[in-house]
Amino acid sequence: MEKILMKGNEAVAEAAMRAGCRLYFAYPITPQSELIEYMAKVMPKVGGTFLQAESEVAAINMVYGAAGSGKRVMTSSSSPGISLKQEGISYIAGAELPAVIVNVQRGGPGLGDIQPSQADYFQATKGGGHGDYRLIVLAPSSVQEFADMASEAFDLADKYRNPVLILADGMLGQMMEPVEFKPIMTQEEIDELGKQHTSWCICPNADGDAKHHHEINSLELDPSVLEKHVLQMYEKYAVIEKNEQRSEIFNVSDDNEVLCVAFGTASRIVKSAINELKKEGKSVGLVRPIRVWPYPYAAVAAAIGPKVKQVYVFELNTGQMLDDVKIAVCGKAPVNFWGKVGGIVFTPAEIQAKLEACF
Amino acid sequence: MEVIAKRPETLTKTPFTYCPGCLHGVAHRLIAEAIEEAGLINQMAGVAPVGCSVFAYKFFNFDMAQAAHGRAPAVATGMKRARPDMHVFTYQGDGDLAAIGTAEIVHAANRGEKMSVFFVNNAIYGMTGGQMAPTTLPNMKTTTSPYGRNVDDIGYPIRVCELLDTLVAPYYIERVSLLSPADIIKAKKSVSKVIQYNKENRGFTFIEFVSTCPTNWGIDPVKSRDWAKENMLPFFKPGLFRDKGAEEVKS
Amino acid sequence: MTTEMICAGFGGQGVLTIGKFIAKAGMQEGRNVSWLPSYGPEMRGGTANVSTVVSDDPIASPIVSYPDVLVALNQPSLDKFAPSVRKGGVIILNTSMCPHGCQRDDVEIVAAPLSDIAVEIGNTMVLNMLAIGIVIGKTNLIKYETMEEDLTSFLKAKNPDLLEMNLKAIKRGMEIGKEHG
Amino acid sequence: MPRMTVDPYYCxxxxxxxxACPKxxxxxxxxxxxxGYxxxxxxxxxxxxxxxxxxMTCPDVAIKIEK
Structure with missing residues (x-):
């Protein structure tokens, strides 16, 4: 398949459609508007449903309904809109429904601005909504990866019956890079996928089974029953933590004197700085969590080489992933942090200067 | 020589961030002038929405709050209840007021909150780049109704004045146009009346402005007014729906 | 080899398109590319800029700190980005809208009244094609043939006159770029 | 004599x-x-x-009228 030059927002929409998503509900917000606009164009062409909801609150509840009906469904928004969706996301997690949510993050708090940010890391990985639950959180760093993560997200959501969040940002949404797509899933394949949910989802009682009664629900007033349900969910999360950690290592070797940790957009910029430092004969490695929940603690720990004097975390926030890195490093090296906030993205030159100061 | 028309003191010196020919500026001026003329500059507070007019708090030269999307009537309710001696209004676009904020506007109106709501209807989402609004006309193409608004799928545009007119509590409801100098002069009278009612704490007052979006409609500012006259006014008919003040005078 | 480029100007001058065409051509020539616009809530009339990277290697940061090539279509853009251009880099500036010029003496400067030349060719709209032509003539970053192929594929049927005018602008730009070589 | 002036800062x-101008x-x-306008x-x-x-019609309130 040929490469197409596309914005991240458009690429993830196209990829979701190709991965069998035929239901999409959302509300416009910058900088993810190209995503909803792309879906408005493409969904009618493939017989899918595009619906611009009256609000993010309505959109996520439409997702709840569609996911409860066992279909591949997606919504997307940007930071303030994702905050509005949190109640619904908690319901989806509590009811153990598969759904995909895309957050094209922008500067906050409040209405903030519309520039790229990573300030929703806590919200994405530590809860966001109320109650004990987890989202699987994928953190792309290129347009290609953003697109690839659409099908990955649906597969994970189906496999674990859990909402999956793709944590992108304004830069990934707005930038264009060449992207290659997987083939469009056929209707037969989509129908086949849907069958894995027919034992529990809202669906017609085709066999006229007298016992057919499926409930989509997150309410359980009996504490002992709710406790059992939550603990079962946590058993599931333990399996996810064991099997689903993903990370990339870049220039990691025993020569490293500094080990960087960065995800998403920030990691791209750190890579540029590392390339420049290489020319100066300075050895710096990078661990990039590809998924930020479950967090790749083991990979970060393993990348700390014998000469590493310092672990340096770079984020477009005030240090939200820093806590996870500290858990991973576990006192083996000092952990330093530098971040930019308010929608300002650091430049390769700035990161280079920060790293040079470590030598 | 005497200055007979100029920028009112109730507007700051900050230039509007709207696109060339966007009529938000006209609505701003009418409200600002009416507040100045009513002598309310020190007792008035406004609430800015999310959307193109999100920066309205920078343009009005009195206290302003900026609300989360659609929640301006709730924020204004809180302000008015906390400080009954203040006079409050909200300024909202069609996405903010008639989509995500439908619940807030209906319930603020239904409670008869003593506030004014200025609602600008241009049938599109401007700030985010031309998506379909709850007031987008049938068959009208936008970036999220690329094949035209299909009323069988997404429903008809919402007529907010008519909707609010079903409630008992509202004190004043009117739809005006900003599409010609004559319409603007007429609209000014309505705005002044509403601000006067607001000053007297009469009740919930509501004005809808039929406006344009030259940028997202892709029509130049002058022609976009003609387009709106031809296409919007038949569906969103200007007129007075409710004026309890006039009824009181009669009886 | 990696070339990092910034194009900047008033909204409406087509700077985003300059970057887009160059990125697309680079991609069609089998190279890695990225295109990153600045974006804002004011729909029209503001300033716009775009970072474009064309590279033989995977592109790390799409954000450009030190451009190898700067296309500045007005004075505010030139003032903002000229100081960061790499030593020995290229600044292409539109003298029609850069009355104060550029003070750097350690870079190559291609200065021409691009807005005026665009009007001469037939339409201010071809300003961006002119700029692309200069980039090709000066740096060989992409091939003329790739641009011609790309433009032909979507303009030939729709608007052959516009196609011709665009190609003319690119060729004229290439001449300007070569003259300054 | 009446006079209208436009402030280029706002226009x-x-x-x-x-x-709108009848004259x-x-x-x-x-x-x-x-x-850039x-x-x-x-x-x-x-x-x-x-x-x-x-x-009346100026959306940027850039006009002053004197008489």
Whole structure:
């Protein structure tokens, strides 16, 4: 398949459609508007449903309904809109429904601005909504990866019956890079996928089974029953933590004197700085969590080489992933942090200067 | 020589961030002038929405709050209840007021909150780049109704004045146009009346402005007014729906 | 080899398109590319800029700190980005809208009244094609043939006159770029 | 004598005042302002009748009328 030059927002929409998503509900917000606009164009062409909801609150509840009906469904928004969706996301997690949510993050708090940010890391990985639950959180760093993560997200959501969040940002949404797509899933394949949910989802009682009664629900007033349900969910999360950690290592070797940790957009910029430092004969490695929940603690720990004097975390926030890195490093090296906030993205030159100061 | 028309003191010196020919500026001026003329500059507070007019708090030269999307009537309710001696209004676009904020506007109106709501209807989402609004006309193409608004799928545009007119509590409801100098002069009278009612704490007052979006409609500012006259006014008919003040005078 | 480029100007001058065409051509020539616009809530009339990277290697940061090539279509853009251009880099500036010029003496400067030349060719709209032509003539970053192929594929049927005018602008730009070589 | 003046600082060159003027004495200037717009200007002050139509229609409140 040929490469197409596309914005991240458009690429993830196209990829979701190709991965069998035929239901999409959302509300416009910058900088993810190209995503909803792309879906408005493409969904009618493939017989899918595009619906611009009256609000993010309505959109996520439409997702709840569609996911409860066992279909591949997606919504997307940007930071303030994702905050509005949190109640619904908690319901989806509590009811153990598969759904995909895309957050094209922008500067906050409040209405903030519309520039790229990573300030929703806590919200994405530590809860966001109320109650004990987890989202699987994928953190792309290129347009290609953003697109690839659409099908990955649906597969994970189906496999674990859990909402999956793709944590992108304004830069990934707005930038264009060449992207290659997987083939469009056929209707037969989509129908086949849907069958894995027919034992529990809202669906017609085709066999006229007298016992057919499926409930989509997150309410359980009996504490002992709710406790059992939550603990079962946590058993599931333990399996996810064991099997689903993903990370990339870049220039990691025993020569490293500094080990960087960065995800998403920030990691791209750190890579540029590392390339420049290489020319100066300075050895710096990078661990990039590809998924930020479950967090790749083991990979970060393993990348700390014998000469590493310092672990340096770079984020477009005030240090939200820093806590996870500290858990991973576990006192083996000092952990330093530098971040930019308010929608300002650091430049390769700035990161280079920060790293040079470590030598 | 005497200055007979100029920028009112109730507007700051900050230039509007709207696109060339966007009529938000006209609505701003009418409200600002009416507040100045009513002598309310020190007792008035406004609430800015999310959307193109999100920066309205920078343009009005009195206290302003900026609300989360659609929640301006709730924020204004809180302000008015906390400080009954203040006079409050909200300024909202069609996405903010008639989509995500439908619940807030209906319930603020239904409670008869003593506030004014200025609602600008241009049938599109401007700030985010031309998506379909709850007031987008049938068959009208936008970036999220690329094949035209299909009323069988997404429903008809919402007529907010008519909707609010079903409630008992509202004190004043009117739809005006900003599409010609004559319409603007007429609209000014309505705005002044509403601000006067607001000053007297009469009740919930509501004005809808039929406006344009030259940028997202892709029509130049002058022609976009003609387009709106031809296409919007038949569906969103200007007129007075409710004026309890006039009824009181009669009886 | 990696070339990092910034194009900047008033909204409406087509700077985003300059970057887009160059990125697309680079991609069609089998190279890695990225295109990153600045974006804002004011729909029209503001300033716009775009970072474009064309590279033989995977592109790390799409954000450009030190451009190898700067296309500045007005004075505010030139003032903002000229100081960061790499030593020995290229600044292409539109003298029609850069009355104060550029003070750097350690870079190559291609200065021409691009807005005026665009009007001469037939339409201010071809300003961006002119700029692309200069980039090709000066740096060989992409091939003329790739641009011609790309433009032909979507303009030939729709608007052959516009196609011709665009190609003319690119060729004229290439001449300007070569003259300054 | 009546007089209308446009403040180029505010004007965005939308042309609504030009359309509104009954005496047709407003045009776009040759110059551009800091934002890059050809702003509106009155080229025949002596014909101005201070009707305020331009002021009424100006969305950027850039016009002053004196009489």
């Amino acid at each position: 965005k060159g939308c042309g609504l005042c030009i359309a 047709k004495i407003i045009r776009f200037s040759e110059d551009i302002n800091a934002k 050809h702003y509106a200007e009155c080229f025949k002050q002596e014909d101005c009748i201070a009707c305020k139509m331009c002021f």
